Amino acid sequence: MKKLLLYFLFWAISFFCFLLFSNRFLKKETQSLAKAEVIVVLGYPSLDSNNISPIQKTRVDKAIQLYNNDYAKKILFSGGAVQNKFIEAETMKSYALKNGIPNENILIETESKNTEENIELCYNILAGKNISDIIVITSKYHTKRSNYIFSQYPLNVQMQGTAYPNEFGPFRKTGAILIEYLGFLRYFIKGGSKSTA
Numbered sequence: 077m078k079k080l081l082l083y084f085l086f087w088a089i090s091f092f093c094f095l096l097f098s099n100r101f102l103k104k105e106t107q108s109l110a111k112a113e114v115i116v117v118l119g120y121p122s123l124d125s126n127n128i129s130p131i132q133k134t135r136v137d138k139a140i141q142l143y144n145n146d147y148a149k150k151i152l153f154s155g156g157a158v159q160n161k162f163i164e165a166e167t168m169k170s171y172a173l174k175n176g177i178p179n180e181n182i183l184i185e186t187e188s189k190n191t192e193e194n195i196e197l198c199y200n201i202l203a204g205k206n207i208s209d210i211i212v213i214t215s216k217y218h219t220k221r222s223n224y225i226f227s228q229y230p231l232n233v234q235m236q237g238t239a240y241p242n243e244f245g246p247f248r249k250t251g252a253i254l255i256e257y258l259g260f261l262r263y264f265i266k267g268g269s270k271s272t273a
Contacts, residue, residue: 104220106234119155119164130241
């Protein structure tokens, strides 16, 4: 029994240290936020009912808050149909419209399937409109990888992370952290840089 208790204690401490390290390593947020031209919201799958998912909602709520406080005049939602048939950007746009954001101030990118594509296709839209100053919103453990990929493009980027919703228990949060580490690994295996020349 004592050995089992020590075993459990060891893994509990290890798990706590892993979360503490990840909370520092995976976060990259702008502390003193300045005004920008566009708020970019990175995608996350919609619910199978085509309703907004809890993570999408936290991101869009943050974008709406910043928009209403005049941090930018437009919002760009990014994300195609990945885990189901519903386009992430369209779901987020619909929610934003219901919450008072004018249609003419919303841009959407509807083809991307992952973070790298989110960023590349958003950049193409922004470059076509001569926009370079942006605020990017994503979940907090996703900010560092997103910021690193954005740094491969000629943009002035400010990062804002949102907390994981209450529906996310410790195991789902741990899964999200592991996905981020795998995302870093996948990105660097593929080459880890983007030429903008």
